[in-house]
Amino acid sequence: MRLFAHVPFGxxxxxxxxxxxxxxxIVEQGKDPSFYAGAYAPPIAxxxxxxxxxxxxxxxxxxxxxxxxxxxxxxxxxxxVIPRRIPRLNPVKIDAIPLHATxxxxxxxxxARERIAAFFAAxxxxxxxxxxxxxxxxxxxxxxxxxxxxxxxxxxxxxxxAGTTIYxxxxxxxxxxxxxxxxxxxxxxxxxxxxxxxxxxxDPVQTKAGTVYQPIDYVSDATITGRDxxxxxxxxxxxQPYDADGTLIYQATYGFAxxxxxxxxxxxxxxxxxxxxxxxxxxxxxxxxxxQYQRFVGTIDRSTGQPGADPxxxxxxxxxxxxxxxxxxxxxxxxLGQPVDLGAGYKLDAARYVxxxxxxxxxxxxxxxxxxxxxxxxxxxxxxxYFLPARLFVLVRxxxxxxxxxxxxxxxxxxxxxxxxxxAEIVEAVRRTEPVxxxxxxxxxxxxxxx
Amino acid sequence: MDPTRQLLDQALLEIGIAAYVTxxxxxxxxxxxxxxxxxSIGMPLAILGAASQFAELGARWWMTGxxxxxxxxxxxxxxxxxxVTIFVVFAYRYEMxxxxxPVLALAAIALGYATTWxxxxxxxxxxxxxxxxxxxxxxxxxxxASFMVAFCLSLLYLVKAAVxxxxxxxxxxxxxxxxxxxxxIDVPLNYAALPGFGAxxxxxxxxxxxxxxxDGAAQWLSGLPSLAKLDIMQYRVIAVGLPLLxxxxxxxxxxxKEAWGAYWQWDxxxxxxxxxxxxxxxxxxxxxxxxxxxxxxxIVSVIGFASIVFCYLGVNIWISGLHSYKx
Numbered sequence: 001m002r003l004f005a006h007v008p009f010g011x012x013x014x015x016x017x018x019x020x021x022x023x024x025x026i027v028e029q030g031k032d033p034s035f036y037a038g039a040y041a042p043p044i045a046x047x048x049x050x051x052x053x054x055x056x057x058x059x060x061x062x063x064x065x066x067x068x069x070x071x072x073x074x075x076x077x078x079x080x081v082i083p084r085r086i087p088r089l090n091p092v093k094i095d096a097i098p099l100h101a102t103x104x105x106x107x108x109x110x111x112a113r114e115r116i117a118a119f120f121a122a123x124x125x126x127x128x129x130x131x132x133x134x135x136x137x138x139x140x141x142x143x144x145x146x147x148x149x150x151x152x153x154x155x156x157x158x159x160x161x162a163g164t165t166i167y168x169x170x171x172x173x174x175x176x177x178x179x180x181x182x183x184x185x186x187x188x189x190x191x192x193x194x195x196x197x198x199x200x201x202x203d204p205v206q207t208k209a210g211t212v213y214q215p216i217d218y219v220s221d222a223t224i225t226g227r228d229x230x231x232x233x234x235x236x237x238x239x240q241p242y243d244a245d246g247t248l249i250y251q252a253t254y255g256f257a258x259x260x261x262x263x264x265x266x267x268x269x270x271x272x273x274x275x276x277x278x279x280x281x282x283x284x285x286x287x288x289x290x291x292q293y294q295r296f297v298g299t300i301d302r303s304t305g306q307p308g309a310d311p312x313x314x315x316x317x318x319x320x321x322x323x324x325x326x327x328x329x330x331x332x333x334x335x336l337g338q339p340v341d342l343g344a345g346y347k348l349d350a351a352r353y354v355x356x357x358x359x360x361x362x363x364x365x366x367x368x369x370x371x372x373x374x375x376x377x378x379x380x381x382x383x384x385x386y387f388l389p390a391r392l393f394v395l396v397r398x399x400x401x402x403x404x405x406x407x408x409x410x411x412x413x414x415x416x417x418x419x420x421x422x423x424a425e426i427v428e429a430v431r432r433t434e435p436v437x438x439x440x441x442x443x444x445x446x447x448x449x450x451x
Numbered sequence: 452m453d454p455t456r457q458l459l460d461q462a463l464l465e466i467g468i469a470a471y472v473t474x475x476x477x478x479x480x481x482x483x484x485x486x487x488x489x490x491s492i493g494m495p496l497a498i499l500g501a502a503s504q505f506a507e508l509g510a511r512w513w514m515t516g517x518x519x520x521x522x523x524x525x526x527x528x529x530x531x532x533x534x535v536t537i538f539v540v541f542a543y544r545y546e547m548x549x550x551x552x553p554v555l556a557l558a559a560i561a562l563g564y565a566t567t568w569x570x571x572x573x574x575x576x577x578x579x580x581x582x583x584x585x586x587x588x589x590x591x592x593x594x595x596a597s598f599m600v601a602f603c604l605s606l607l608y609l610v611k612a613a614v615x616x617x618x619x620x621x622x623x624x625x626x627x628x629x630x631x632x633x634x635x636i637d638v639p640l641n642y643a644a645l646p647g648f649g650a651x652x653x654x655x656x657x658x659x660x661x662x663x664x665x666d667g668a669a670q671w672l673s674g675l676p677s678l679a680k681l682d683i684m685q686y687r688v689i690a691v692g693l694p695l696l697x698x699x700x701x702x703x704x705x706x707x708k709e710a711w712g713a714y715w716q717w718d719x720x721x722x723x724x725x726x727x728x729x730x731x732x733x734x735x736x737x738x739x740x741x742x743x744x745x746x747x748x749x750i751v752s753v754i755g756f757a758s759i760v761f762c763y764l765g766v767n768i769w770i771s772g773l774h775s776y777k778x
Contacts, residue, residue, distance in 0.1 A: 018758075378701060
């Protein structure tokens, strides 16, 4: 328990968490092992796969470190933060506290004591008086409640972790693509999405570097049928998801599916029975060959025969890749509607394109908890940083040469240096409001002795 | 777009860069010589630079109707303007004028670099067409800017701590080099007698002794805020940045939920921001312990700013992900 509550231990865990996160940023996540073999030297690629660095955020090490941090926070909270009581009201040796000052004021000690107490009370300090051995002390506290800022921040962190766990336990997510005119079903809740139409807008924009084709809008016009069985019209855009019974459906991507027609010696032969999306392919019956549709080209530059810059389908084509077994045997850019010879009497025609819309969906019952946790964490940080709990010790005595001598000392939960200017302002304010003798003295002593 | 308006945009940008470069030189000179007149010239230049940058961003918005923070040029512009603004506010509140040279120099570099990404006036891609861009981006950029100011303070802390340590251990060569630098710029010998730099307390008796013995470099160093004060200044600036970074991550998560369906997708930008948050959280935890305050926390602050640069520029430029919009 003591080890877990130890601040350097917690900081060490944060350092390990940071290091693992850095690895996750640098190493691309969730790729096939062959990707790492191609991108890194063989020993590093092997290391990435064997140590689970390709899926680091869900690895045992990553989750374990977060678990240890939560344990460390809990230990620190219960052994340090919660037990930290407001210090008892005890007399101190004023001169021994690094932030101290003495102000000479007129009048007797009793009246000066009352004036000083009223001075601090009027400025929002909680003033209490205690008598020790016949000497009356005045204690003034400010922001004592803010001692709980760290506790609040830790609670926020725990709430975020709890909300995330709720999603893992009860939530779901996925993605699907629907061709215009077709319907898809979300398997987890049976919601159906019929895509009536997908539209996009891409504008040519003149920049210093030339013409750039900037996407402006993606919009799916759909009919969504949820649990109630009633079809609802939905316009789904990026940043404007549709809520179907708590499951949010998002506009994620779009593409051009291709209707392929295959012939042999001029007669149709079986090919793909539905329009293919980018990355999909089909085998040519009776051969070892297969064709993959790699990507759509909106505009073929007729002067070069290469893909042009304009992604809009002005003079469209597609890039295909032929395979013999698993072995690539060649690729080509073919215009739409112009059959290409595949050899052995086969001809492939990319007859037409059909726009499709890609959606993501997600049901996350943990979001409210995560949201509350995030704002609790933020509130805890703000309390900790901007409300400094401070205590003033005030001892008013009759001065030898007449009048009274006000001894002031200050302490805070974050040391003395952070309060130095404020203390000087307080002393200055006391000096201004009190009829004082000229020999007021403010003393501060370095407190970071080893630095 | 109307050429007159483009001219206004360009003029405001040039005023900003000129003010930063000149202000950086003047405030560096103030840092070295402590002549109050230099401060009186440098601070208005800092304010002028930041004001012209804010005006330029506002003018872009007004002229095109497109929120100006949709690309790296806009965000870097805001970054340098915010860094200078934070510096100015802290300078007036906590007498931090001495750090103006490095802050303005970095702001000028950021703005100069931003101009290399200035493609002109482009509409936002669909993912950036959200009211969240007006909330999330300024918050995050302001957090980055405050970490930049803290970074300058941390570097100064580390330099001063190292030199004080040399004095403590009696390294004559360092004194010679420092004194030589002082002589080369013809600085007055009696720094301690000059106004400004409210805190003149030194933590190292050896330094105070050397200053009292007439060592120019020691006198110059003694005129800087004490290490303890520099540490507190760093803390205060980071205490602005960390809640803002937290709020930035939270608003980013809220936006992500609206745009992509999940508040957290382990996208490189998100995780790089988390990494920075972890570093500064470690800083705050270390700072709770007096024996770790100072050199160690300053080193963590420097590492933290390196992580910010990585998150801000490195991830945008080198690593593809959901945040890889057109620059």
